[in-house]
Amino acid sequence: MRAKTDWKNKLKELGLSVTSARLSILQWLEKYHGPFSVEELFEKIPGTYDKATFYRNLNSLAEINIIKEVQLGEGFSRYELNHHENHHHHHIICRICKKIESLEMCFIEEFSKTIKKLGFVNISHQLEFTGTCQKCSKGI
């Protein structure tokens, strides 16, 4: 967890060119605990001079699943490192102050306990799936 990942090789493995902008993003995300808005990341991550490029890099990294886009209904996307199986989690955002907390588990019933412990009330959830439908999976 504290050990630094070899992002350089990870990028190569996954077929993306290694650039300092991408390494900066990944190293920064490894240090801090998200999810973060693009605004926040752009401001804080050194070595990124252009926002269009920044967006392009976030998209590329999300495409190869190295980072994860998180949408909390705020009108913009957030990103965080994609901690796979071992660290699958969700979030809860306060509808008033917008404070975000991570929920380090994945089943609904257990969620409600954890959320109550956190002191949240009046909880609603949005659970949506993405998949490849029958027709589309045949076409590939």
Place this chain on the structure above:
Amino acid sequence: MRAKTDWKNKLKELGLSVTSARLSILQWLEKYHGPFSVEELFEKIPGTYDKATFYRNLNSLAEINIIKEVQLGEGFSRYELNHHENHHHHHIICRICKKIESLEMCFIEEFSKTIKKLGFVNISHQLEFTGTCQKCSKGI
């Protein structure tokens, strides 16, 4: 289900003025099965001439919980009638063709069965909560 709801009274009860634009939206949504994009609704619902007003009405109706905003990561919001307890459901969208299906149930384990029956593969889900945090609920 087929019976027409008395939207006029519903709006009054909930403290919103009764306007023909709002009635049109509600009557139309009662007839068709969503969730629909604003674009789609604006085009198809008669008696709505201005998009800004249309957005304002969708927001007002969503605020009083008579309709429900649904976000499927498409970059825009969808809306549908809010069928409460008795008809709580979620959706699955194909990441390729964007076809949307409704899932008429609410627990994750049961979901996976239903989704597989629908023929979707490579399923991922986004489950996010909204609530009022401790600090904010005290402040009210």
Place this chain on the structure above:
DNA sequence: ATATTTTTGCAAAGGAGTCGCAAAAATATG
């Protein structure tokens, strides 16, 4: 070392959604 592919920076544009304001419609009041 050179050719090819990918990424960058810049400026401009796109799309979804919002805002201010005066006119119009709806609701409340006498």
Place this chain on the structure above:
DNA sequence: CATATTTTTGCGACTCCTTTGCAAAAATAT
């Protein structure tokens, strides 16, 4: 029902987040 007050409408302009086109620069392949 007539008038006063509140809410909604229509219009245009605008904001915010994100994407695109293009030529220069950097990275990778040969």
